[in-house]
Each structure stands twice: as C-alpha cells, then as structure tokens.
Amino acid sequence: MSETKKLAIIATKGTLDWAYPPFILSSTAAALGYDTEIFFTFYGLQLLKKRLSLKVSPLGNPGMPMPMGMDVWFPNLALALPGMEAMMTTMMKKKMASKGVASLEDLRELCLEADVKFVACQMTVDLFDMSPSDFIDGIEYGGAATFFEFAGDSDICLFI
Amino acid sequence: MSLPALQRLRPAEVRDIAFGPGTLCVGLSRRALARLDASPPARVQMELLFSCLVRKRLLADDEIPSAGRYQARIGDALEISFRPVVARHCDADTYARGQPLDDLPLAEGRELYPRWVFLDYHQGRWQGDFGFSST
Numbered sequence: 001m002s003e004t005k006k007l008a009i010i011a012t013k014g015t016l017d018w019a020y021p022p023f024i025l026s027s028t029a030a031a032l033g034y035d036t037e038i039f040f041t042f043y044g045l046q047l048l049k050k051r052l053s054l055k056v057s058p059l060g061n062p063g064m065p066m067p068m069g070m071d072v073w074f075p076n077l078a079l080a081l082p083g084m085e086a087m088m089t090t091m092m093k094k095k096m097a098s099k100g101v102a103s104l105e106d107l108r109e110l111c112l113e114a115d116v117k118f119v120a121c122q123m124t125v126d127l128f129d130m131s132p133s134d135f136i137d138g139i140e141y142g143g144a145a146t147f148f149e150f151a152g153d154s155d156i157c158l159f160i
Numbered sequence: 161m162s163l164p165a166l167q168r169l170r171p172a173e174v175r176d177i178a179f180g181p182g183t184l185c186v187g188l189s190r191r192a193l194a195r196l197d198a199s200p201p202a203r204v205q206m207e208l209l210f211s212c213l214v215r216k217r218l219l220a221d222d223e224i225p226s227a228g229r230y231q232a233r234i235g236d237a238l239e240i241s242f243r244p245v246v247a248r249h250c251d252a253d254t255y256a257r258g259q260p261l262d263d264l265p266l267a268e269g270r271e272l273y274p275r276w277v278f279l280d281y282h283q284g285r286w287q288g289d290f291g292f293s294s295t
Contacts, residue, residue, distance in 0.1 A: 031272060102216050
C-alpha cells in the first residue's frame with residue numbers, strides 16, 4: 001500500500017450550507033498531501049455545476065441561526081412563504097463574505113488546483129437527465145465500483 | 161488575463177505579475193493606483209486560513225506576522241505575498257484577536273496560490289480581496 005494517506009468523501013447534499021464541508025475538508029487534506037477523491041451523487045451533483053446557484057432553506061432546519069432572534073419567535077410555517085429561501089440564502093452569503101469565508105467557487109478551484117479528484121455518479125446524472133455539459137471541466141464519471149476502487153484503500157472515508 | 165471574479169470589483173487597472181509558480185492578476189482601484197509608488201514602501205499579504213472553515217483576509221504592513229510563501233512586487237513600493245496558514249485552535253474569538261497561526265505545511269507539488277487580487281487604498285490603509293476562482 002502507498003505511503004500517501006487517502007481521504008475519500010461521498011458528497012450527497014446540494015444545499016449551500018452542506019456544500020462547504022466536502023470542499024473544505026478535501027482542499028485542506030490535499031494541501032497537506034493526502035490523495036483525495038470526492039464522489040458526487042444525488043443532490044451532491046449540484047456542486048459540480050458550472051454555475052453554482054445553491055440555496056439554504058430555513059425550513060426543517062431548526063439549528064439554523066437567524067437574525068433578530070427570528071429562530072425563536074418567527075412562526076415555522078411562515079418560513080414556507082415565497083421568497084424566504086432566497087432571502088435566507090442572500091443573508092448567509094453576505095454573512096460568509098463579511099467574515100472572509102472563502103466562496104464555494106474559490107474552494108472548488110482550490111480543490112482542483114490541489115489535484116482533488118472529482119467523480120460524478122454516472123447513474124445519477126442519467127437519472128436526473130443531466131448533461132455533462134452542465135458540469136465543470138476536469139471531472140470523471142463513474143459508479144460505486146469506481147469509488148470503491150479508491151475508497152477501499154482510503155485512511156479516512158466520510159459520507160456527507 | 162482578466163478574470164470575471166476580479167472584473168466584478170471594477171478595477172481601474174489590471175496587471176498580471178509573476179507570482180510563485182504562476183501568474184497573479186492584480187486589479188487596482190484609482191486610489192490604489194495613486195498610492196502605488198508612494199513612499200514609504202508598503203506590504204500586503206493574502207492570508208488563507210485552513211480551519212473548520214477556509215477563511216481569507218488581506219493584511220497590511222504591521223498586521224503581517226511573518227513572511228509569506230510567495231512574494232512579488234507591484235510597482236516600486238508595494239510588496240505582495242501569500243501565506244497559507246493553519247490555526248492552532250479552532251476558535252472564532254481567538255482568531256479575531258490575532259491568535260498565533262502556523263504556516264500550512266504544503267505538500268510537495270501542491271502549489272496553491274491566488275489567481276487574482278483586488279487592491280484599494282482607503283482611510284490610510286491597504287484593503288482588498290483575493291480569490292482562486294477563474295470564473
């Protein structure tokens with residue numbers, strides 16, 4: 001077995017908040033010298049779109065801090081009102097930017113620069129009638145067997 | 161080279177400079193251009209912190225704790241550097257207070273460096289943003 005440590009990640013979520021962990025962990029690991037691979041499946045494929053337009057939803061997300069204590073007094077049902085999701089997404093992006101948090105585009109680019117291998121689940125691409133032209137360059141397509149080939153030898157394997 | 165992420169910040173002038181193993185696209189505001197060759201010489205540093213989040217900030221002059229991984233010069237009097245770091249403790253408060261940070265031990269062949277930087281000179285100090293995305 002190779003001396004180089006390996007990190008394998010399965011990315012399954014396609015929301016703004018859940019897009020950060022795979023990219024943060026893999027860019028850090030790769031910078032430290034890990035061989036790193038992310039297998040994007042189901043909604044995680046959104047993270048590979050050329051234009052990232054991910055959103056965060058306050059609905060069904062009681063752990064999400066909201067401004068002015070809204071998470072305490074604001075009726076949960078009202079979070080389903082049209083425009084709430086877009087408003088929360090904008091607020092979260094502004095909060096991230098004001099704290100100097102690197103954007104998802106930056107993190108994804110960092111990963112590619114650091115030779116993190118992106119594998120898109122071919123079956124999910126077919127299932128959702130997506131086209132390879134929707135996705136950024138530099139990714140591979142494969143299935144579970146492709147992922148296990150790498151993950152089977154990994155030191156750390158995460159499902160996100 | 162002109163990157164969309166940089167163009168969105170509407171620089172008055174864009175320059176490409178050799179930086180580390182590649183090229184850094186530098187966008188300058190009008191105020192930055194006016195200040196660029198002024199004395200005394202100044203320094204700015206692009207700091208990238210790998211922690212539970214990846215954070216970036218632009219430091220200037222005496223805020224810069226140590227030399228960066230790559231350095232270059234913009235104009236005669238401004239030096240720019242890049243320093244990837246890791247936090248000894250993952251804590252927002254201590255980070256804000258300027259906790260000690262260690263250089264990130266980048267592995268061989270993993271040459272990370274910013275692709276663009278936007279610089280402004282406002283209220284007596286250098287400010288700006290930088291990024292890695294070419295889109």
